[in-house]
Amino acid sequence: MQNRIKDLRQQHDLTQDELAEKLEVSRQTIISLEKGRYNPSLILAHKIAKLFEMQIEDVFIFEEGKNNG
Amino acid sequence: MQNRIKDLRQQHDLTQDELAEKLEVSRQTIISLEKGRYNPSLILAHKIAKLFEMQIEDVFIFEEGKNNG
DNA sequence: CCTTTACGTAAAGCTAGCTTTACATTTAAG
DNA sequence: CTTAAATGTAAAGCTAGCTTTACGTAAAGG
Numbered sequence: 001m002q003n004r005i006k007d008l009r010q011q012h013d014l015t016q017d018e019l020a021e022k023l024e025v026s027r028q029t030i031i032s033l034e035k036g037r038y039n040p041s042l043i044l045a046h047k048i049a050k051l052f053e054m055q056i057e058d059v060f061i062f063e064e065g066k067n068n069g
Numbered sequence: 070m071q072n073r074i075k076d077l078r079q080q081h082d083l084t085q086d087e088l089a090e091k092l093e094v095s096r097q098t099i100i101s102l103e104k105g106r107y108n109p110s111l112i113l114a115h116k117i118a119k120l121f122e123m124q125i126e127d128v129f130i131f132e133e134g135k136n137n138g
Numbered sequence: 139c140c141t142t143t144a145c146g147t148a149a150a151g152c153t154a155g156c157t158t159t160a161c162a163t164t165t166a167a168g
Numbered sequence: 169c170t171t172a173a174a175t176g177t178a179a180a181g182c183t184a185g186c187t188t189t190a191c192g193t194a195a196a197g198g
Contacts, residue, residue: 031147032186041185042070060111086173097158
């Protein structure tokens with residue numbers, strides 16, 4: 001699962017530290033998210049999408065076309 | 070955080086067990102989700118929304134109007 | 139050289155999502 | 169009463185999201 005967090009953060013002129021504060025998570029969490037190291041909780045995903053005024057599905061890119069019917 | 074899972078499941082004539090199989094999770098997970106007992110992972114939320122052909126934000130209802138601008 | 143800012147890795151630890159098993163209740167059918 | 173399907177609770181256990189601390193690197197500035 002990929003995401004556009006790094007891109008969006010830079011577009012909004014935020015450092016990792018600033019983004020972490022706004023989302024009320026640690027900087028490590030931001031780094032890990034940007035590196036695609038894990039699958040965040042829905043609430044965190046929502047906070048991110050809300051901050052950037054986007055839909056969750058537009059921030060996070062899911063693997064479509066795997067076993068999709 | 071609330072959600073419309075129970076409602077959507079019934080609209081689609083699915084039992085908890087059938088929904089669990091489709092989502093590749095346990096029935097307990099469905100029960101807990103329907104009861105709002107926790108905050109699912111983003112991937113699970115996505116699978117649910119995709120199954121019902123909806124946006125995540127339309128399946129899960131986040132507390133808006135708290136400190137929202 | 140030294141300090142500050144920003145980004146990154148590593149690893150130990152806590153918490154909560156999710157699984158598994160077991161048991162109880164309700165409704166429908168015989 | 170018995171069987172079966174559907175829903176629910178309880179609790180033990182594994183895994184992974186997230187935190188915290190520590191250390192390393194590179195760029196900007198004095």
